[in-house]
Amino acid sequence: MDSILSILLLLCLADMPCGYFQFxxxxxxxGFAVLAYQANEQKKYKPIRSFRPYRF
Incomplete structure (x- = not known):
């Protein structure tokens, strides 16, 4: 799935009609929703840590 998405998005660099970009x-x-769901089911994600400035 991810290789198909990468090819699809790389083709956006070519001179394509407007309908292709919407497609x-x-x-x-x-595709990214499916990949996110699969990663959530397999627990292959790392939680995002919020930015905390260091206190001196």
Whole structure:
């Protein structure tokens, strides 16, 4: 899935009609949602730590 998304997004660098960019945006939305769901099911994610400035 991730290789298909990378090829799809790399093709956006070429001179394509406007409809292709809308298609790529829609497919990317679905693809990244599927990848996020799979990562959540497999617990392959790291929680994001919030930025805390160091206190001196």
């Amino acid at each position: 790529a945006r829609f497919i990317s939305l679905i």
